Amino acid sequence: MLHMKCCPKCEGDVALNKDYYGYYVTCLQCGWSKDIPKNKVSSKSSHDKHSKLALAA
Ligand SMILES: [Zn+2]
Numbered sequence: 528m529l530h531m532k533c534c535p536k537c538e539g540d541v542a543l544n545k546d547y548y549g550y551y552v553t554c555l556q557c558g559w560s561k562d563i564p565k566n567k568v569s570s571k572s573s574h575d576k577h578s579k580l581a582l583a584a
Contacts, residue, residue, distance in 0.1 A: 534559050 530552070533541040539556025543563075550563040 528543040530541045530543065532538045533552075534554040534557065536559045537554065537557045539554045539559075541552045541554050541559075543550060543552050545551075548562075549565045551560055552563065553560040
């Protein structure tokens with residue numbers, strides 16, 4: 528996945544990657560990289576659980 532001109536350093540193109548530890552983004556132009564916290568993903572899944580519960584009730 529590519530995010531055009533999202534780099535805070537050079538405004539280059541940023542790619543979303545995934546490894547064993549989770550997601551991270553890297554800039555294709557300058558090599559800037561940043562980890563994306565895992566709790567961002569888990570909070571989304573708990574939201575799904577909540578919506579499922581609301582549906583059952
Ligand atoms: Zn950059």
